[in-house]
Each structure stands twice: as C-alpha cells, then as structure tokens.
Amino acid sequence: MKLYLLSVYQPDGPPPPPDVLDPIIRNVRALQDELKAAGVWVFSAGLHEASTATVVRAKDGDLITTDGPYIDGKEHIGGFTVIKAPDLDAALEWARKSAKATTLPIEVRPFMDQH
Amino acid sequence: MPPPPVGEADIERVFREEYGRAVAVLVRCIGDIDIAEDAVQDAFATAVQRWPATGIPPSPAGWIITTARHRAIDRLRREASRDERHAHAARLLASEPSSGEEEAVPDDRLRLMFTCCHPALAPAAQVALTLRLLGGLTTAEIARAFLVPESTMAQRLVRAKGKIRDAGIPYRVPGAHELPDRLRVVLAVIYLIFNEGYTASAGDGLVREDLCAEAIRLGRLAATLVPDDPEAIGLLALMLLIEARRAARATTDGGMVLVAHQDRGLWNRRLIEEGQTLVRHCLRRNQPGPYQIQAAINAVHSDAEHAAATDWRQILQLYDQWMAIAPGPVVALNRAVAVGEVDGPESALAIVEGLALDRYYLWHAIRADLLTRVGRYQDAALAYDAAIARTDNAVERTFLQRGREAVTPH
Numbered sequence: 001m002k003l004y005l006l007s008v009y010q011p012d013g014p015p016p017p018p019d020v021l022d023p024i025i026r027n028v029r030a031l032q033d034e035l036k037a038a039g040v041w042v043f044s045a046g047l048h049e050a051s052t053a054t055v056v057r058a059k060d061g062d063l064i065t066t067d068g069p070y071i072d073g074k075e076h077i078g079g080f081t082v083i084k085a086p087d088l089d090a091a092l093e094w095a096r097k098s099a100k101a102t103t104l105p106i107e108v109r110p111f112m113d114q115h
Numbered sequence: 116m117p118p119p120p121v122g123e124a125d126i127e128r129v130f131r132e133e134y135g136r137a138v139a140v141l142v143r144c145i146g147d148i149d150i151a152e153d154a155v156q157d158a159f160a161t162a163v164q165r166w167p168a169t170g171i172p173p174s175p176a177g178w179i180i181t182t183a184r185h186r187a188i189d190r191l192r193r194e195a196s197r198d199e200r201h202a203h204a205a206r207l208l209a210s211e212p213s214s215g216e217e218e219a220v221p222d223d224r225l226r227l228m229f230t231c232c233h234p235a236l237a238p239a240a241q242v243a244l245t246l247r248l249l250g251g252l253t254t255a256e257i258a259r260a261f262l263v264p265e266s267t268m269a270q271r272l273v274r275a276k277g278k279i280r281d282a283g284i285p286y287r288v289p290g291a292h293e294l295p296d297r298l299r300v301v302l303a304v305i306y307l308i309f310n311e312g313y314t315a316s317a318g319d320g321l322v323r324e325d326l327c328a329e330a331i332r333l334g335r336l337a338a339t340l341v342p343d344d345p346e347a348i349g350l351l352a353l354m355l356l357i358e359a360r361r362a363a364r365a366t367t368d369g370g371m372v373l374v375a376h377q378d379r380g381l382w383n384r385r386l387i388e389e390g391q392t393l394v395r396h397c398l399r400r401n402q403p404g405p406y407q408i409q410a411a412i413n414a415v416h417s418d419a420e421h422a423a424a425t426d427w428r429q430i431l432q433l434y435d436q437w438m439a440i441a442p443g444p445v446v447a448l449n450r451a452v453a454v455g456e457v458d459g460p461e462s463a464l465a466i467v468e469g470l471a472l473d474r475y476y477l478w479h480a481i482r483a484d485l486l487t488r489v490g491r492y493q494d495a496a497l498a499y500d501a502a503i504a505r506t507d508n509a510v511e512r513t514f515l516q517r518g519r520e521a522v523t524p525h
Contacts, residue, residue, distance in 0.1 A: 002283045004457070050401075085283075086281040086283075086285075087285040088233075088235060088282045088283045088284045088285065089284075089285050089289070089293075092235070099285070108282075110281050110282045110283055112281075
C-alpha cells in the first residue's frame with residue numbers, strides 16, 4: 001500500500017452562498033464516510049483561508065517572517081486528505097470522487113516510501 | 116548440419132519483433148522498468164556475440180527472455196545488500212519456474228501499453244515511452260524523429276519512468292469500466308506516432324518512415340490484443356490505407372502530390388486489400404467511431420481506379436456520419452471538400468466561410484483552392500498567402516506557392 005496526498009485547490013475570497021455550499025459540505029462528508037468505511041482514510045483536514053498563512057524563512061542566519069501564503073495567486077490549498085491505496089489508479093479513483101464532491105481541482109501526490 | 120549464417124540484419128529483425136515482448140515480460144517479473152530494459156539490452160548484446168556462431172535459437176524470444184532474466188537476477192543479487200526490495204525481487208525471480216513460461220502471458224505487452232499511455236503522463240511522454248519500451252527505439256532515434264535534442268528526450272524518459280515508479284502507476288490492463296477511455300489514449304498515441312512519421316516535415320526521412328512502420332506494428336498489436344474493439348481495427352485499417360499511398364504521395368524531388376493527382380499504379384495493392392478487408396470487418400460490427408469512418412473514407416478513395424471515378428457521394432455520407440458522432444470544425448472542413456465534389460465549389464465555400472479556423476493553415480489552403488475554382492483569383496491569392504504564413508513545413512509551402520502562382524497574373 002502507498003500513501004497519497006489529495007489536496008483541494010480552492011479560490012481565495014469568501015465562501016460561496018449556502019445554497020451552493022451546503023450540498024458541497026454534505027457530499028464531502030459523505031465521501032469522508034465512504035473513505036473510512038473502505039479503510040482507505042488516514043487523515044484529513046480543512047484549512048482556514050490562505051490570508052491567515054504565515055511564512056518563515058531562514059536567510060543568512062536571520063529568520064524572516066512574512067504575512068500571507070508562500071505562493072501568490074488566486075487559488076490555494078483549502079484542505080487535504082491522506083489516503084492509503086494500492087496504486088495510482090486507485091488513488092485517482094478517489095480523487096475523481098473528491099473532485100465531484102468538492103467541485104474543485106484535486107492534486108494527487110505520492111508519499112515517498114518509508115524505510 | 117552447420118547453422119545457417121546469422122547476419123546483423125537477422126538479429127535486428129528479432130530485436131524489432133521481440134524487444135517489446137521481452138521488456139514486457141521482465142517488467143512483470145521484476146516490477147522495475149529500468150532493470151528490465153537493461154537486462155533485455157544485455158541479452159541482445161550477448162545474442163550479437165553468440166548467434167553468429169551458434170545460429171538463431173529455435174525460440175529467439177524465449178532465449179532472450181531467459182538470458183535477460185538471468186542477467187536481472189545477477190544484478191538484483193549484487194544490489195541486494197543495499198536494498199531489501201532488490202533482495203526480495205531476486206528471490207522472487209529465482210524461485211519462479213523458468214521453463215515453459217518464458218513465453219509472454221498474452222497480456223504482458225498490452226499491460227505495458229496501458230502503463231506507457233497512462234493519462235497521468237503527458238502526451239509527449241506517452242509517445243516517447245511507447246516507442247522506447249515497446250518499439251525498442253533508442254533515445255537518440257526518438258529525439259531525431261521528434262526534432263528535439265537528445266538530452267531533452269532523455270530527460271523526458273527519465274522523468275516519465277520516475278513518475279511511473281514513484282506515483283505507483285500500475286502495470287495492468289484497466290478494469291472493464293475504465294477500458295474504453297484508456298484504450299482511446301493508447302490508440303491516440305499510436306496514431307500520433309503514425310502522423311508524426313507521415314507528415315513530411317523537416318528531419319531525417321528514413322527515421323520518419325520507421326515511425327510509420329512502428330505505428331503500424333503497434334496498431335497490429337493493439338488490434339490483436341483487444342479484438343473486441345472495432346476502433347482498434349479501424350485505426351489499423353486507416354494507417355494501412357494511408358501507408359499504401361506512400362510511394363505515390365511525393366514526386367522524385369520530394370514535392371507533395373494530392374490523392375487526386377497520384378499515380379495509382381504506385382499504390383501498394385497488398386496494403387490496400389488488407390486495409391479494405393479490415394474496414395469491412397469492423398463496419399459489420401455497427402459501432403462506428405472516428406477511426407473506422409476515416410478508414411472507410413480512405414477505402415473509398417482506394418477503390419477508385421482513377422480520381423474521376425471516386426464515389427464522392429459515399430464519402431460525403433461517411434463525413435455526415437462522422438459529424439453525427441463527433442462534430443467539430445476540422446471534420447466539417449474535410450466534409451466541405453466532399454461537398455465541393457458533389458455539389459460544386461460554391462456550396463463548399465459557403466460551409467468553409469462559416470468555420471472559425473483562422474489559425475489552421477489547411478482552412479486557408481482549402482479556401483484558396485475553392486476560391487480558385489469559382490474564379491475569385493485575387494481572393495484566392497490572399498488565401499494562399501495566409502496558408503503559406505501558417506505552415507513551417509517546406510514541402511507544404513512549396514505546394515501552396517505553386518497554387519498561388521497559378522492564380523497570379525503573369
């Protein structure tokens with residue numbers, strides 16, 4: 001079994017109105033239940049919006065702290081799920097379900113093998 | 116009796132025919148593409164040294180696979196101390212019975228095809244991997260064929276193989292629910308290889324003919340391995356029917372000759388017959404798709420003894436069918452050419468003018484031809500200029516230049 005990170009990319013700014021958001025939340029919860037029932041789920045979390053992020057850099061012996069996300073842009077990671085899957089095809093199948101549930105793009109990345 | 120003499124060409128032939136099969140078997144046994152490739156290449160290097168003295172063994176593929184397997188076991192054992200995975204693979208490989216199963220499981224090459232053409236890989240990487248692992252082309256050959264520096268192609272291959280390994284792209288035939296979509300990608304890669312070889316753009320002419328031959332070989336393989344898919348057969352038929360016209364499609368100085376003006380005596384009757392038989396065979400299934408329809412259109416062309424005998428009504432019907440299942444501006448443009456033959460250039464021009472294909476050189480070229488035929492020479496000259504400005508292909512430019520000269524007052 002391999003571990004995969006499924007990240008949700010979400011536009012910055014206020015969340016959509018309840019008539020849009022509510023069914024999304026319901027679908028995402030249902031998918032979480034499905035992941036757990038299938039024994040695939042390892043960990044998942046939603047994040048506060050990117051404007052709440054802080055970046056710390058070590059440079060020439062100094063530590064520099066800056067407000068905001070590391071990468072500028074209009075979309076940032078809004079949440080992620082870690083799953084266990086036998087191969088990329090299985091992971092992509094869950095990513096497809098996740099993309100449908102969230103209506104947002106999902107980036108799939110394999111974990112390095114742990115030795 | 117002494118063995119018949121074995122030349123380089125004989126070994127080359129075995130290499131072309133069996134390289135992909137051997138790599139596919141080894142990848143299944145080892146689960147590591149790089150080790151599988153190295154082992155198969157070692158085995159062929161050994162064959163080059165030995166076969167001239169011993170003769171080609173009765174089952175060259177079996178010999179290559181057995182030799183490659185031993186090479187792989189040796190290497191994995193050497194590296195076993197560093198990596199538990201290698202130790203495991205070596206034990207597995209050595210413990211498998213080695214007699215009788217040297218022949219590939221029929222699915223091995225198909226599995227490898229689906230791995231190379233996985234949608235998680237970029238199209239350029241899919242093409243390169245397929246040519247490398249299934250076709251046995253060297254990185255340098257693939258780079259030459261696609262007009263990129265060898266280092267770029269090498270990087271592309273390393274990156275793609277790295278992704279297969281690290282992201283866990285599986286080595287298997289997809290399940291029934293995924294199969295149709297995944298097969299579309301495999302067929303698209305094969306057709307891309309064929310088109311790259313067919314387009315007479317710059318680069319090494321010989322390598323490009325090799326690409327067509329390789330695409331047809333892969334197409335035969337796909338049609339054999341997935342006999343239930345009429346589009347796989349349609350693609351093979353399409354490539355054979357186009358390939359059949361190779362000798363007639365260029366003048367001796369490399370100029371381009373349209374189907375209408377080709378010397379049909381130069382067409383390869385054997386390929387046409389095979390292509391037409393396949394077209395009839397797949398159309399009987401009554402599950403038409405774009406490749407089958409294109410093949411059928413080409414079959415109609417190859418039926419005509421001379422250009423004037425072409426059954427344009429039937430071709431137009433096939434384009435109508437194509438538009439019904441997969442409408443698009445490029446299909447509509449090609450359909451307009453058939454309309455021009457059936458209903459005259461005015462009707463065709465009306466269709467062409469309505470298509471938003473300004474960036475496509477063929478739109479301008481077809482428009483130029485139609486404008487010429489309705490006698491609007493000044494507009495035709497401008498359309499030829501627009502077409503010439505939109506193609507980098509020297510042969511096509513020369514062809515368009517001639518068309519332009521014909522409508523320019525002297």
